[in-house]
Amino acid sequence: xxxxxxxxxxxxxxxPHLDSSTTTYMQAxxxxxxxxxxCRALRQPAQSCVQQWLVIERCDVAAxxxxxxxxxxxxxxxxxxxxxxxxxxxxxAIVATNAFNHVCEVVIATSSRLANPQExxxxxxxxxxxxxxxxxxxxxxxxxxxxxxxxxxxxxxxxAKLAAELRSCFPAVSHLWADEGPHGRSMLGAxxxxxxxxxxxxxMRYSSIPGFSIKTLPSHITHLxxxxxxxxxxxxxxxxxxxxxxxxxxxxxxxxxxxxQFTNGDSSMGPGIEFTCLERLELxxxxxxxxxxxxxxxxxxxxxxxxxxxxxxxxxVAVRERASMYTVLRARGARFPQLRHVSLHQxxxxxxxxxxxxxxxxxETVHVTANVTAFKGLRLGKLRALHTCELMVSGEARRAxxxxxxxxxxxxxxxxxxxxxxxxxxxxTLRIHLPSLHTVRCTGLRRLxxxxxxxxxxxxxxxxxxxxxxxLDLQRPILTRPPRGIRGADALAQHLLAQGMAPIxxxxxxxxxxxxxxxxxxxxxxxxxxxxxxxxxxxRVLKMVAxxxxxxxxxxxxxxxxxxxxxxxxxxxxxxxxxxx
Numbered sequence: 001x002x003x004x005x006x007x008x009x010x011x012x013x014x015x016p017h018l019d020s021s022t023t024t025y026m027q028a029x030x031x032x033x034x035x036x037x038x039c040r041a042l043r044q045p046a047q048s049c050v051q052q053w054l055v056i057e058r059c060d061v062a063a064x065x066x067x068x069x070x071x072x073x074x075x076x077x078x079x080x081x082x083x084x085x086x087x088x089x090x091x092x093a094i095v096a097t098n099a100f101n102h103v104c105e106v107v108i109a110t111s112s113r114l115a116n117p118q119e120x121x122x123x124x125x126x127x128x129x130x131x132x133x134x135x136x137x138x139x140x141x142x143x144x145x146x147x148x149x150x151x152x153x154x155x156x157x158x159x160a161k162l163a164a165e166l167r168s169c170f171p172a173v174s175h176l177w178a179d180e181g182p183h184g185r186s187m188l189g190a191x192x193x194x195x196x197x198x199x200x201x202x203x204m205r206y207s208s209i210p211g212f213s214i215k216t217l218p219s220h221i222t223h224l225x226x227x228x229x230x231x232x233x234x235x236x237x238x239x240x241x242x243x244x245x246x247x248x249x250x251x252x253x254x255x256x257x258x259x260x261q262f263t264n265g266d267s268s269m270g271p272g273i274e275f276t277c278l279e280r281l282e283l284x285x286x287x288x289x290x291x292x293x294x295x296x297x298x299x300x301x302x303x304x305x306x307x308x309x310x311x312x313x314x315x316x317v318a319v320r321e322r323a324s325m326y327t328v329l330r331a332r333g334a335r336f337p338q339l340r341h342v343s344l345h346q347x348x349x350x351x352x353x354x355x356x357x358x359x360x361x362x363x364e365t366v367h368v369t370a371n372v373t374a375f376k377g378l379r380l381g382k383l384r385a386l387h388t389c390e391l392m393v394s395g396e397a398r399r400a401x402x403x404x405x406x407x408x409x410x411x412x413x414x415x416x417x418x419x420x421x422x423x424x425x426x427x428x429t430l431r432i433h434l435p436s437l438h439t440v441r442c443t444g445l446r447r448l449x450x451x452x453x454x455x456x457x458x459x460x461x462x463x464x465x466x467x468x469x470x471x472l473d474l475q476r477p478i479l480t481r482p483p484r485g486i487r488g489a490d491a492l493a494q495h496l497l498a499q500g501m502a503p504i505x506x507x508x509x510x511x512x513x514x515x516x517x518x519x520x521x522x523x524x525x526x527x528x529x530x531x532x533x534x535x536x537x538x539x540r541v542l543k544m545v546a547x548x549x550x551x552x553x554x555x556x557x558x559x560x561x562x563x564x565x566x567x568x569x570x571x572x573x574x575x576x577x578x579x580x581x
Contacts, residue, residue: 025055025107025143051102054137056089056123058110087123095132104136106170109143117158117187120144121165129169139175140166142188156190163190175201175223186212202226203249214238219265222277225249227284234286241265242334243276251284255348259334273334281336282343333357343367346394352377361385372397372404372430380411389415390423390449397427405430409452410439413462417444426452428476434458440465451475456528479528 032050094103108120124130166173176199180186189212192199196218203225217224219241228235228251235252242262262273275281336358344351347370355378365388368375372393380389391412393405405426412424413434419442426432432452434440445466450459455478463469486495 024059025053025057025109048102050090051094051097051099052104054089054091054094054103054106054129054134056087056091056106056108056120056127056129058087058115058119058123087126089127091127091129100132100134101136103134105139105141106134106137106173107141107143109141115144117155117162120187121158121162124165124169130165134170135172137170138172139177140170140173142176142178142180144178144180144187159187159190162187163194166191167194174198175203177203179205188212217241219244221245223247227251237261239263242273242278245275245278247280248275248278249282251345252286253283254286262334275334275336275339277338278336279338280341281339282345283347284345285348287346287348339363341365345369347374349374350377351375352379364388366390368392369394371395372401372408372426375408376404378408378411380415384416384418386415386419388421389419390421392423392425393427393430395427397429399429402430406432409434413440413442415442417442419445421445421447423449424452425449428453434462437461437465443467445469447471447473449473449475453478456480477528 094100173195176188176192176195178188180188186206192212193214196214200220201223202217202221203223205227216239221240222244223246224240225247226235226237227249234254235250237250237253238261240262242264243266259273264274334357339358340363342355342358342363342365344354344367347354347368351368351370351374360382361384363383364385366383366386367390369392375391375393380386383389389412391408393408397405409424409426409432412422415422422442422445430453432454434454440462443465446468448466448469448471450473453476457480459474459477463472483495
């Protein structure tokens with residue numbers, strides 16, 4: 001295996017999921033150690049990753065004993081175990097191999113309860129981290145999760161001591177990644193304040209930088225990610241200098257508030273905000289919902305500063321705020337001359353209005369999640385450099401909005417051959433008819449994810465127009481009923497063969513006729529699946545997730561090996577299925 005491929009495999013398998021609140025870093029470290037002893041091809045890249053991390057993680061003692069100990073170990077454990085004995089680390093391995101020059105990232109994590117600053121400081125001292133030199137540690141990752149009962153345990157003195165310890169042990173840190181959970185007070189205020197002068201990358205979830213009394217970020221910040229969770233209030237952000245930014249992620253921001261906190265740092269640039277170097281932009285917007293008495297029309301309801309009066313005898317419904325702060329994009333625009341990747345989530349306005357200030361001809365990836373009307377006026381044909389497109393209609397959609405959903409699907413499939421990966425998700429309430437075949441221009445597609453209320457015959461005709469397709473993920477289609485009187489797997493397959501169906505080219509199909517499918521029975525699921533499978537001559541992997549699939553899925557493997565039934569299938573290597581209970 002080439003070293004480049006081996007590195008890709010190891011990175012994909014072991015890179016921690018940054019948005020995950022359940023990442024167990026010591027387990028990831030153990031996996032890397034195991035991979036280093038699996039085969040010669042993976043040894044070098046896995047061993048290299050093993051040496052890059054210093055992991056200090058507080059784990060639940062009982063859980064660790066279940067995995068790595070015995071029941072007798074738990075029963076005989078010292079009842080008065082000191083706090084530092086609850087911390088796990090690979091520090092001994094680093095000391096034993098003298099690998100200090102290889103370590104570039106320090107991970108301090110908790111997977112049980114919130115650790116207060118003093119506990120972390122004591123753990124660092126217990127491991128004697130400060131007695132060694134860490135010249136290449138540039139990334140500090142703090143993952144400190146708590147329960148609501150842990151709130152208020154953070155004191156100023158403990159935070160100051162922790163900040164001093166971290167700065168003393170790891171003076172070269174330039175990238176801070178912090179996820180402290182939604183509860184409790186942040187313990188990183190003192191550290192961020194003292195380290196801000198040398199940080200170039202900041203990624204924080206839940207923590208509020210303005211809450212640290214930091215009103216302005218320095219202009220040398222190039223990568224910034226500020227995330228919040230919840231729908232009660234929007235994210236508070238400090239003043240940010242726009243031109244140096246290369247990557248920007250903000251979540252829970254009002255539409256009109258998006259650019260208020262940005263500055264050019266130089267008044268000579270003009271009135272607009274200049275994101276001169278920005279290549280990647282991800283925004284998740286915030287529109288609050290409030291409970292109002294039922295029976296009032298959504299479009300006639302207006303909000304005041306207070307909550308509407310509610311009568312206990314009347315039902316209430318949740319409606320979205322309509323104030324311009326949350327729904328209107330201000331004229332004061334922003335310019336993105338280098339932008340390549342855009343993600344807009346829960347966008348409350350028209351997506352086309354937002355993209356007017358973006359050089360769409362150079363966009364390579366676009367991910368948009370919004371209600372169906374937000375896609376009105378969107379012209380995907382102008383995105384000439386696009387290779388990955390993901391469009392998701394969120395929330396409920398009324399049947400009257402079906403034409404909007406239909407046009408969205410048509411425009412997505414009418415993109416040119418440069419698109420390689422396309423994902424379309426439309427609510428079940430919108431019945432989708434695929435456009436005529438001559439309007440399908442994305443013939444270079446390699447991957448297609450389609451979740452829509454769409455018929456199997458329509459999908460079959462679409463597949464004929466996609467000769468390069470390698471992966472199809474089909475969810476919630478309208479199943480095809482088999483002809484009357486034809487029952488059983490063998491009879492259904494023989495009937496399908498008699499139809500003379502031409503094959504398509506694809507190597508992977510994920511078929512998900514789940515419990516939301518209309519008319520789902522064993523026969524309809526099996527027959528609909530065969531309609532697709534019969535067209536795929538180079539099928540290598542077939543995955544099925546179904547509600548009604550128990551009977552025929554057991555017979556499928558042997559049927560696919562009958563050349564007379566499926567003359568085009570030669571390469572099936574994996575048949576994976578399970579039933580939803």
